[in-house]
Amino acid sequence: MADHNLVSLESHILRGEALHPGSSGDFTWILSALSLAAKVIAAKVRRARIEDVLGAGGATNVHGETQQKLDIIANEVLMACLGDRPSLSVVASEEHEEPTILRLESDGGKYCVIFDPLDGSSNLDVCAGVGTIFSILRHEPGVLDPVAALCQPGIRQLAAGYILYGSSTVFVLTTGNGVDLFALDPSIGSFVLVTPNIRIPARGRTYSVNEAYSLTFPEGIRRYLAWAHGHGYSSRYIGSMVADVHRTLLNGGVFLYPPTAAHPGGKLRLLYEGNPMGMIIEQAGGRAVAIDGEGRFGPLLEVSPTTIHQRISAVLGSPQEVAAVLAHLPRVD
Numbered sequence: 001m002a003d004h005n006l007v008s009l010e011s012h013i014l015r016g017e018a019l020h021p022g023s024s025g026d027f028t029w030i031l032s033a034l035s036l037a038a039k040v041i042a043a044k045v046r047r048a049r050i051e052d053v054l055g056a057g058g059a060t061n062v063h064g065e066t067q068q069k070l071d072i073i074a075n076e077v078l079m080a081c082l083g084d085r086p087s088l089s090v091v092a093s094e095e096h097e098e099p100t101i102l103r104l105e106s107d108g109g110k111y112c113v114i115f116d117p118l119d120g121s122s123n124l125d126v127c128a129g130v131g132t133i134f135s136i137l138r139h140e141p142g143v144l145d146p147v148a149a150l151c152q153p154g155i156r157q158l159a160a161g162y163i164l165y166g167s168s169t170v171f172v173l174t175t176g177n178g179v180d181l182f183a184l185d186p187s188i189g190s191f192v193l194v195t196p197n198i199r200i201p202a203r204g205r206t207y208s209v210n211e212a213y214s215l216t217f218p219e220g221i222r223r224y225l226a227w228a229h230g231h232g233y234s235s236r237y238i239g240s241m242v243a244d245v246h247r248t249l250l251n252g253g254v255f256l257y258p259p260t261a262a263h264p265g266g267k268l269r270l271l272y273e274g275n276p277m278g279m280i281i282e283q284a285g286g287r288a289v290a291i292d293g294e295g296r297f298g299p300l301l302e303v304s305p306t307t308i309h310q311r312i313s314a315v316l317g318s319p320q321e322v323a324a325v326l327a328h329l330p331r332v333d
């Protein structure tokens with residue numbers, strides 16, 4: 001591709017499909033639904049204050065959190081865009097307790113989509129960046145239970161991505177062959193490729209964690225923070241995972257959500273947040289690990305989920321920065 005070529009998200013996906021002769025195009029069709037949903041949600045986020053859809057919607061989601069009005073709208077938009085894609089079998093939203101079965105395998109259902117419609121929504125009212133996160137899995141043939149179809153380790157993801165509704169709207173996508181970044185050009189209504197094959201810097205002296213909880217972090221994490229304080233590190237934390245991970249991806253550094261007193265098993269949702277973000281970071285040359293309160297750790301993408309709303313503690317980012325965190329955890333033999 002010549003540098004001056006204009007490549008939209010859709011044409012990029014079609015080009016990828018053309019590399020696989022015999023491809024049915026089903027997968028491309030799902031990604032185009034996500035692109036459409038992203039444009040609709042971006043427009044809603046931009047007009048949120050004008051349309052008065054900020055603030056709590058009243059209901060609580062399955063995690064006991066108050067749903068913001070825009071969370072509910074974003075969820076509906078995604079369901080509406082994905083609902084008619086003929087190859088989709090099951091979709092799971094962070095906002096719904098149970099997965100939605102769209103069609104059976106015998107009726108052509110081949111793929112599952114998992115999404116967090118509006119992550120970081122506590123930032124909505126203050127105009128800070130929020131995002132949509134998604135993960136696409138193959139529906140393994142013969143698996144009838146929708147929860148079993150979704151509970152696959154992150155290494156089995158076919159694609160993952162996020163859309164950050166920030167000062168501009170960006171769509172970051174991996175289909176298992178590197179990570180590409182598209183920006184929404186509002187004047188033409190298209191996501192255009194701006195950075196193909198993003199590589200995360202190997203280092204970056206920035207850590208991103210909610211340090212207010214540090215008294216209840218595992219000792220190893222507290223030791224790491226004390227080490228970082230003495231080694232010229234900066235702290236950056238928006239409290240919106242998409243925005244914090246996006247910065248980490250582009251500038252390097254490390255993002256952590258360790259076990260805390262409030263969330264001893266971790267706060268991040270494995271299927272909705274951990275796995276897709278972990279795949280993106282690893283596809284960009286970074287590292288994603290799951291940790292526990294005792295200092296045990298292992299590859300995040302190899303964790304086998306047992307429930308769809310399972311939570312996890314994770315560390316992800318530049319390979320050398322993740323290694324620096326792990327070096328402070330106690331040895332567990």
Ligand code: FDP
Pocket residue numbers: 118119120121122123210239240241242244267268269273
């Ligand atoms: P939110 O609750 O606003 O949706 O896991 C969800 C999440 O945001 C992440 O996006 C964010 O990184 C984290 O929670 C923030 O949690 P704390 O407020 O506990 O730091």
